[in-house]
Amino acid sequence: CLGSDSCPGWEQTLVSQSVPVLPMVSFSSPHSLLVLLPLISSAFVPSQHHRPVSRAPPTTTTTYPMTPSSSPTSDAADASDGTSSPRAPPRVCVLGGGFGGVNAALTLAGLPWPDDCGPRPEITVVDRDDRFVFLPLLYELCVDAASMEEVAPTYASLLGGAEGVRFVRREVTGVDAANGVVHVSKVPSSTEAGERGTVPYDALVVATGAQLDLGTVPGAEEHALPFYTVEQCVELRRRISVLDQKR
Structure with a gap:
């Protein structure tokens, strides 16, 4: 009951548990069957205070709300006209578009939502890349055993059919937990304004995932080729092609 007065103590922290579930997304090829295993089964956990992750510079120019509301509304009668104010949809921001982030968004969007829990949440997934990579x-x-769309579909195609879910391609620069705001900046390769x-x-x-650090292994930065992103995959394929031509 996200945002419901009947569910006191809920706050801004989601927890995930590794519980097998049925495949949520699939594509035409058997190679590209996506089985998203982690299940966000316990939605919001009680907490006594917010813990800021980091603070970003206050200079911002663009806001990306799904609704103009920024604070919970009350079901109490409006003193001016005697009518009750509709409750604003709770806004969920998911940082990271990997397995954890995508599954959190799709699972939350697909949960049954009783009428007494208020409007369904509006979910925003933020990632610096435009494609989900099935590692x-x-x-x-x-x-060349699978196509790009089979291995790395765009977030637009992956999340497009989920109710109340949208994707914003931005890089996160900070989180202001006290004010409930994520600071983002334009991705260098993005053409969005x-x-x-x-x-x-x-x-x-x-759900920002892991960051590759070759510096922990002596010589890896100079001689190793990472294999974690689509760009690195393309580079590895190019180098293999060069070696084949030298045979």
Whole structure:
């Protein structure tokens, strides 16, 4: 009951549990069957205070709300006209478009939502890339055994059919938990307008994943080729092609 007065104590932290579920997304090829295993089954956990992650510079130019409301509305009667004010949809911001972030967004969007829990949440997924990468099959893209859309579909196609879910391609620069705002900046390769902006939220999911660090292994930065993104996959395929031509 996200945002419902009947569910006191809910706050801005989501927890995930590894519970097997049925496949949520699939494509035409058997190679590209996506089985999203982590299930966000316990939605919001009680907490006594917010914990700011980081603070971003206050200079922002663009706001990306799904609705103009930024604070909960009351079901109490309006003193001016005697009518009750509709409750604003709770806004959930998901940082990161990997397995955890995508599954959190799709699972939350697909949950049954009783009328007494108020409007369904509006979910915003933020990621600096425009494609979800199914890492277990990335090698098949490298050897031309699968297509780009099978291994790395765009977030637009992946999330487009989910009710109340949208995608914003931006890089996160900070989180102001006290004010419920995520600070974002334009991705260098993005053509969207707006250099800096904010995404307001009522609940925040942090699913930014792991960051590759070759510096921890001596010699890796100079001689190793990472294999974690579509761009790195394309580069590996190019280098393999060069070696084949030298045979």
